[in-house]
Amino acid sequence: MSDFTGLTALVTGGASGIGRATAELLTARGARVAVLDRDPAPVRAPLRGYRADVTDDHGVRTAVAAAVADLGGLDVLVNNAGTGAQGTVEDNDDAEWHRVLDVNVVGMVRVARAALPHLRRSAHAAIVNTCSIAATAGLPRRALYSATKGAVLSLTLAMAADHVHEGIRVNCVNPGTADTPWVGRLLDAADDPAAERAALAARQPMGRLVTAAEVAGAIAYLASPLSGATTGTALPVDGGMQGLRPRQVAR
Incomplete structure (x- = not known):
């Protein structure tokens, strides 16, 4: 496919995992792609x-400006940078709540805020947020x-409503548990990594983890000019976890 030929894209958290797979797929389909990451x-x-x-507003603005200048404009923003957290409401202190919210939510706001002036000049402007x-x-x-x-889901809907009349589409993908380096590190820290991986795979009706490439494919679909009538949408890529309730099959 060459639906991104002549377009430019910016992917945050693009040095590994879902972000890297997305950046490479957009490139393969014709885009010129810049990656923002803490370690590029x-x-x-x-x-x-x-x-x-993404927690540093000045750093984000500087990096976005440099990337857009090098790319010669901006058509697509993939807001993918994020971090994880485990535990019940009792297990994380206030500092950890503020840290994770700062990365996963306010970080997306910072990047979008820096990118919007450039996206407004595009005839094919799209933002895709990585949700869950x-x-x-x-x-x-x-x-x-x-x-x-x-x-992030609510933010996506609000952004879609705010910017639809500017011709900027905003959507998100909702991955299930994906086989990424971050998930790999969580599994490595478990008491029984093999058992934990099996449990995560079994939680999804297809019986396996989602791949980064599959999530990247969904992001590309939402970002593509071919999806010009799609905005305010959350697209699950979860092996059926959200909508399916399959019967257990006796073995």
């Missing part, structure tokens, strides 16, 4: 890497993380 060292040409921490199944399904020991992703 793994980024290789034709991707362009820029150092930025945790926004719409109650998951155990994910109180803080779920709260941030619920906020």
Whole structure:
């Protein structure tokens, strides 16, 4: 496919995982792509890497401006940078709540705020936020993380309403548990990593983890000019976890 030919894109958290898969897919489909990450060292040409921490407003504005100048404009923003958290409401102190909210919610606000003046000059402007199944399904020991992703879902809808008349589409993807380096680190820290991986896979009706490439495909769909009538949408990529209630099959 070449639906992104001539377009430019900016992907946050794009040095690994879902962000990296998305940046590479958009490039393969014709876009010129810049990656913002706290550590852009793994980024290789034709991707362009820029150092930025989404909790630093000045750093975000500087990096976005540099990326847009190098790209020659901006058509697509993929707001993907984020962090995780585990525990019930009793398990994380105020500082941790503020830290995770600052990355997962306010971080998206900072990047979008810096990108919007450039997106307004595009004929194919699109923003895709990485949300989560945790926004719409109650998951155990994910109180803080779920709260941030619920906020991202509501933020996506509000942004879509605010900017629809400017020709800027805003959508989000809701991945299930994805097989990414971040999830890998969580599994490595578990008492029984193999058992924990099996439990996470079994939680999704398809019986396996989602791949980063599958989430990237959904992001590309929402960002593509071919989806010009799609805005204010949350697209699950969760192996059926949100909507399916399959019967257990006796073995």
